Amino acid sequence: MASSSSSTATLTTGVMQAQGNPATVLPLQRGIVKMVLSGCAIIVRGQPRGGPPPERQINLSNIRAFTLARRAAQSQPDTKDTSDEPWAWQAREFLRKKLIGKEVCFTVENKTPQGREYGLVYLGKDTTGENIAESLVSEGLAVVRREGNRGNNPDQIRLCDLEDQAKSAKKGTWSEGAGTHTIRDIKYTIENPRNFVDSLHQKPINAIIEHVRDGSIVRALLLPDYYLVTVMLSGIKCPIFKREPDGTETPEPFAAEAKFFTESRLLQRDVQIILESCPNQVILGTILHPNGNITELLLKEGFARCVDWSMAVYSQGADKLRAAERSAKERRVRIWKDYVAPTANLDQKDKQFVAKVMQIVNADAIVVKLNSGDCRTIHLSSIRPPRIEGDANQEKNRDKDKRFRPLYDIPYMFEAREFLRKKLIGKKVNVSVDYIRAATAASDTGSTPAFPERTCATVTIGGINIAEALVSKGLATVIRYRQDDDQRSSHYDELLAAEARAIKNGKGLHSKKEVPIHRVADISGETQKAKQFLPFLQRAGRSEAVVEYVFSGSRLKLYMPKETCLITFLLAGIECPRGSRNTAGVIQEAEPFSDEACLFTKELVLQREVEVEVESMDKAGNFIGWLHIDGVNLSVALVEHGLSKVHFTAERSSYYKTLLSAEESAQQKKEKIWANYEESPQEEVVQVTEEKERIVNYKPVFITEITDELHFYVQDVETGSQLEKLMETMRSEIAAHPPVEGSYAPRRGDYCIAKFADGEWYRARVEKVETPSKVHVFYIDYGNREVVSSVRLAQLPPSFSVGSLPAQAKEYAFAFIQVPQDEDARADVVDNVVRDIQNTQCLLNVEYVGASCSFVTLQFSDSKDDVGLGLIKEGMVMVDVRKEKHLQKVVTEYLNAQEAAKAARLNLWRYGDFRADDADEFGFSR
């Protein structure tokens, strides 16, 4: 081998040219073997220059190999599949194993006009390496071309010698027999690919990658049975070569690079493949190679993106794929070079934080309280709450009388909300923001509503992804995205998997069972219904409730699960600062600390399970009572924290003492509303910001009963005829079917009929059963009470129930009047009042609302004189000074009358002003 001393010696070693001018030295070239085309041709890759490197096909000089099987061109129906010539496959495999991925050097001896190159190929860097043509001939895997005038060529002579040796050793093609066993039976098509894939049970099978179409699609020859299949890598997609209508191909950005990446690692390598699934005739699989797995590598290098639908079948851990993709995005490599993370402009502290759950909104969002004290609404990423199926028109066809309440009326909405509520409310959760969904405008047609900007996050508690839990119970579904939309959950695949499980197990929304129905009676704001319902709640004692909404510190909406109804509930015993209100277009400013009180109540009770004791109702149909949560009485707690004052109506309740001491301690500490508190209760000026007018609307009532406490019961004169009619028909029915004496067993709270001293039957309610002969009843239409034997009681005929006509006797108390504590003095007043007004018609006006009943002024219907004022004038009672501005005119009138009575030393004042005496004694002056 001649060697020149030129500086290029290391790169280009001279080889004598085979034919022609012996003085010419052919340049020696190098490359890496990309592919073996047949037993006599290879594709060699040069040095990459920027993009994918140049490639050249080299046919080995002087030999002829056997032809490999060829599939008929689909476009030419007259061609047929041809099969392997004997030993053709063995020759290909011999070269493949020897050469793929290896460095070779070669000289080109000849180049045809079509550009096909023929030459000598040596394994390694120089011609000292194995001569490939010689090896083939020695193995009997190729035959020497003896045609032509080549007798004097030393290379050819060597080949002929080697061939002669192979012949005598009976190697390869020179062995006995026709060599038919060396012919493959290639299966180009599979009858039922899905069955085929299933039958392999995800076991790795040996294969050779025969062709790489693009980065993520290959043709593989499955061994040992020679199935030739196209496999798409599960879970990913590389940029492709788009086929245009005119037959040309346009590569998407990085398509060629991705293809080269896969090709250079896998083409004609021995691999194992797991065939994972076969949707729509496409086989999805994962290629295993000792040096790593190509799916992950492609993602990590930014040559591929994750594909939701096929990730589900990826058998080697979809999370690793997402992580690889995430890493590529973060480094902005290749296809991600312009990538901007959805949370890119958030501070780390806004991206991930721990917060306390304050409220569950519908079934896919929560309100959390941050460490800073601010509240934020967080939507659960990538899930969709239960919703109404079908078009919105159906909604219009709904029962028009019934208000549509999504929480109860959308199937599974309530279940979803309850699941979240029970698991999360009041708890600390980890929030990891996945994306911010921009606000959207409503569509012109109004078919899609406007959405404000939404913060969407993965929320976990104790390591559990709450969205995944919701989806796996079938209480939410997973949103599908466009492939390139990464505004989605960071745990999207787990959500999809959870959904697949829920569908398979028929959970919740995916269940074939009838949807659970929640018939909820909304009593809030329905005075009539509330009236009927009041006695049930009063009787029930402590009832369970869920706080559905907090309007203000003391005004709540409750869901009563046992009674399946919604009510508005006001806290008894306190005066809570009012929020700003808009009454008839006039904005009234909020009282100080109204927001604090509202927040306090929200934080303590919103969406919690509580117990309530309903005591009474106001005229708007709101129930009034006490609310307890975990041993805390909310009225007391608000007072304790200086967020409410004790209201005088609390006096009668069993919590009065607790309230007062709570108030005292708040005053001492100068908490919130007591910040400017000076210890001189007499001087206390109550800020009454309310500017409302006293409402004067006297209506005729019939006074039926006056109690020892100077409360009284009245019947509404306007509905009096209804009661008369009811009594009449009831009595005639009873006369026709007299009750069997003693057949009725009274129970506390029951409605019944009772035979009064006049021998007539009246509607009544059992208040207490001491013994069968001592039953306490309350005549619901008259307000009087009696202890009777049960033989005087009978079942209330259903047609006369309080449902058909509510109890007619309503309880009231005198406004602006303090009932004397002294029993004798009180008895005097009661006697006086009984004499004047019992069983007469009067005019009644509600002045203000108390915890157990409303406070009213009464007028005699003839003279229009005020009954209460009359009592003041006679010195029978003292004035209860109300501080509301709009009542001051009446209060002043009352106080003037009181002064006159005092001066005249009437009744209570007969010994002078006993209160002033006390005051003087203790050094106070008035």
Ligand SMILES: *[C@@H]1O[C@H](CO)[C@@H](O)[C@H](O)[C@H]1NC(C)=O
């Ligand atoms: C060169 O190699 C190709 C690929 O195997 C083959 O089709 C072709 O016939 C070869 N040419 C000659 C002249 O052997």
Ligand SMILES: *[C@@H]1O[C@H](CO)[C@@H](O)[C@H](O)[C@H]1NC(C)=O
């Ligand atoms: C929040 O995440 C941290 C770390 O991942 C964990 O230690 C902590 O327990 C989580 N807190 C909750 C409430 O899940």
Ligand SMILES: CC(=O)N[C@H]1CO[C@H](CO)[C@@H](O)[C@@H]1O
């Ligand atoms: C199943 C398998 O082969 N997984 C491998 C995929 O490739 C990565 C490296 O690229 C390996 O770490 C995994 O073990």
Ligand SMILES: CC(=O)N[C@H]1CO[C@H](CO)[C@@H](O)[C@@H]1O
């Ligand atoms: C009877 C009852 O529940 N009383 C509670 C009212 O609330 C205060 C504090 O908020 C508790 O200390 C009482 O025990």
